[in-house]
Amino acid sequence: MKTVMAYVGIILGCMLIFFGIFFRLEAMTDVALRRAMILFFILTMTEIITFFSLIGVPLMTHQLTRLFYRFHREEGRNFSFSLSIPDKYLKKGETSWKRRWRSIGISSTAASLILINCLAGYIGSLYFDEIFKTNRNIEIIAHRAGGDLAAENSLEGLKKAIKAGASRSEIDVQRTKDGYYIIHHDTTFKRLTGIKRSSDQMTLSETQGLKIHDLFQKDRADQPVETLDAFIQQAKGNIGLLIELKGHTADTKMADDVISKIRKYKMEKEAVILSLDYKMIQYIEKTNPDIQTGFLYFFSFGNDKMLTGDYLIMEEAQATDENIEYVHEAGKKVIVWTVNTEDSMSTYLDSDVDGIITDHLRLAKEQQKAKEKRTDFERILDYIRFSYFLIKSPKIKIRSHLQNGSFQKFYFKNKE
Incomplete structure (x- = not known):
């Protein structure tokens, strides 16, 4: 339950941060910069919310499974099953350099997404009126x-x-x-x-x-x-x-x-x-x-x-x-x-x-x-x-x- 609540809290927190930043961005006087920043934050927050939405289902499944086993243990019923997994897929320990490279990979992915979002925001600001048009001639x-x-x-x-x-x-x-x-x-x-x-x-x-x-x-x-x-x-x-x-x-x-x-x-x-x-x-x-x-x-x-x-x-x-x-x-x-x-x-x-x-x-x-x-x-x-x-x-x-x-x-x- 704590994990589920944390998950919901992260989503709501992201939304609050987004709207807080949005209201500040709308007050900016530099039109091009304001539009670029708005597009950047919309893309970034969409990715964050999508990420947590995707991992939300397996997290909740995990929690429900744990509750299922705990309930049956308390009732005196034990379940046991075995999976045949090849040794090559079993995690036998992780060296420090593997952990370091994994951290670098995650950081690089996050940095790449931020860079892409910045670029998308900049390009979007250049063509903002063409994309998000207001047709006054209808x-x-x-x-x-x-x-x-x-x-x-x-x-x-x-x-x-x-x-x-x-x-x-x-x-x-x-x-x-x-x-x-x-x-x-x-x-x-x-x-x-x-x-x-x-x-x-x-x-x-x-x-x-x-x-x-x-x-x-x-x-x-x-x-x-x-x-x-x-x-x-x-x-x-x-x-x-x-x-x-x-x-x-x-x-x-x-x-x-x-x-x-x-x-x-x-x-x-x-x-x-x-x-x-x-x-x-x-x-x-x-x-x-x-x-x-x-x-x-x-x-x-x-x-x-x-x-x-x-x-x-x-x-x-x-x-x-x-x-x-x-x-x-x-x-x-x-x-x-x-x-x-x-x-x-x-x-x-x-x-x-x-x-x-x-x-x-x-x-x-x-x-x-x-x-x-x-x-x-x-x-x-x-x-x-x-x-x-x-x-x-x-x-x-x-x-x-x-x-x-x-x-x-x-x-x-x-x-x-």
Whole structure:
């Protein structure tokens, strides 16, 4: 028991020493030296704790074995067994020079580890910002106009997203029975208005008589269904737009009409057209190569030669370091959706993605600001946590889905 307690005491003592040294290091004014020392002590303490963790099991096994034999001796039961061990493995005594060389070997090993840790700390301090990066250029994008700031896909939501400092707003466009374009996500209006009719079953006048219920905060006022023109006019000069061509009215006519409106309001640099249909992205890139496009997908896509468009909008399960790097190598930008938990926000705000789409805009902005104020030690811990998040999250490798250099056909579910 004393050995076990000593073992636990050593571990706790090491941790106390570590945190005591850490708080002193954080107060150092020399940035490079502080970072090198923090990395050195993290490596050293990790090695010490690992060492005692490894020898802890055999030590406790030894103690339990001794207790086992003592208990049975006290009960009057004796155990005896013999092991056949070759003489060459039996320790027959140790000369002083052997003990001296063993001590030298242990000391040399410890000194080598300290030297390696010093070197690693120094190199780590030189590339600290590259390894433990704080990406201040990640765009925070409001989901369905304003996320939880107002009723989804409402003009009020867009206005609040602008006020909250969103980089862009993602909206969904559908066509009415009489050929107008409105902002709406679902197949029908039932979930948001109670009316089970689709956009192409109603005229513009009929849709403008509907009221969108605020499902995020039910005591807020209902909002009217608005046109794409109203959204573009509000966004012009204030916020970027990700315009998804939505539903079964999403065809080449819709693409042409939306592009005409983008050109009409001179929003070419501020608007990106999104689609789940890869052929639609190919069509836009072929007919209007200057218009920014984004392919939104759940599962997979073809090789880099087949990748047309400017953005890849991927779900969290696909947003691994490897996939992000692969997309960037193809000259595309990566946006992750829908990033709604604090853990996910923290993870992707530390990653190499170009933007995140979220329902919780204010929370994401707060996390982004907090990350800019982190200490060096907090940045290291976030890096470790981010690496663990990627290890435990589902991995879908883009390269594993490439077959014969051609685009694969697959099916999507429509999230409503």
